[in-house]
Amino acid sequence: MAVNPQAMKNLLKVYFIMGSTNCHQNPEKVLQAAIQGGVTLFQFREKGAGCLHGKEKESLAKKLQAICKESRIPFIVNDDIELALKINADGVHIGQDDETADTVRRKIGSKILGVSVHSMKEAETAIRQGADYLGIGPIYPTSTKADAKAVQGLSFLTELRSADIKIPIVGIGGITFENASPLIEAGADGVSVISAISQADSPEKAAEKLYDAVNKIMRNAH
Numbered sequence: 001m002a003v004n005p006q007a008m009k010n011l012l013k014v015y016f017i018m019g020s021t022n023c024h025q026n027p028e029k030v031l032q033a034a035i036q037g038g039v040t041l042f043q044f045r046e047k048g049a050g051c052l053h054g055k056e057k058e059s060l061a062k063k064l065q066a067i068c069k070e071s072r073i074p075f076i077v078n079d080d081i082e083l084a085l086k087i088n089a090d091g092v093h094i095g096q097d098d099e100t101a102d103t104v105r106r107k108i109g110s111k112i113l114g115v116s117v118h119s120m121k122e123a124e125t126a127i128r129q130g131a132d133y134l135g136i137g138p139i140y141p142t143s144t145k146a147d148a149k150a151v152q153g154l155s156f157l158t159e160l161r162s163a164d165i166k167i168p169i170v171g172i173g174g175i176t177f178e179n180a181s182p183l184i185e186a187g188a189d190g191v192s193v194i195s196a197i198s199q200a201d202s203p204e205k206a207a208e209k210l211y212d213a214v215n216k217i218m219r220n221a222h
Helices: 005-011 025-038 055-069 081-086 101-107 120-128 155-162 181-185 203-222
Strands: 014-018 040-044 074-080 091-094 112-116 133-136 169-172 189-192
Touching: 014 025, 014 203, 025 040, 025 055, 025 203, 040 055, 055 074, 055 081, 055 101, 081 091, 081 101, 101 112, 112 120, 120 133, 120 155, 133 155, 155 169, 181 189, 181 203, 189 203
Parallel strands: 014 040, 014 189, 040 074, 074 091, 091 112, 112 133, 133 169, 169 189
Antiparallel strands: none
C-alpha cells in the first residue's frame, strides 16, 4: 500500500507496538481492545526474553494481522522483512542495526517503510532512501527496550522540525496520555507506545485516553 504523507500522518496518531512478551493478557485480546480504544496503526514486534520464533511467531503474526485487517488498521512488522513479505504485511519498521532503508525499500516495493533515527544524518539518509515516516526516541525513560538509546527528550524532534524536515514523525519511549502533549506541540504527528497500552488494566481505556490527548492537542495546535 503506497501511502501519501498526509495519510501517513493520520496513521501515526496512536501507534501501538507489541508482541507476546509485552502483554499480561492474551495478545489478540489486547490488540482488539486497543483498536476499540482508537489506535490508528499497529506494529508487531516479537522481541525479548521468551519471545516466539519460527512457526509460532508467524502464527501469532497472522492472527494479529487478521484482527487489524478486519478493523482496517495497517499491520506493520518490526525488522523481520521475510515474515512481512511472506504474510503480505502492510509495511515494515527498521532500526539502524538492520538492513539499509534503500535495500528494504527494494524488497518491499510500495509498502509502508518506517525507520528509527537518532541524528540528523540518519534522518536525511532514511528520507533519501525512501522512508515513509521516521521514529524518534526514546523521548522519555523507558524500560520496555533493553537496548534503548539514551533519552533524547524533545531536542532532536525540535531540531528536525526547525530544519524544515517535513516527513511524518512519530515519537516513542515512555509516552503516556499525561506526557504526550509536549511531543505533539514540538511537531510530532503522533505517539507510539508499547507498555502504556499492552500492560494497562484496560488496553481499550488506555488507547482511548491517548487518542483523546493527541487529538485535543492537535486541535489546539492548529
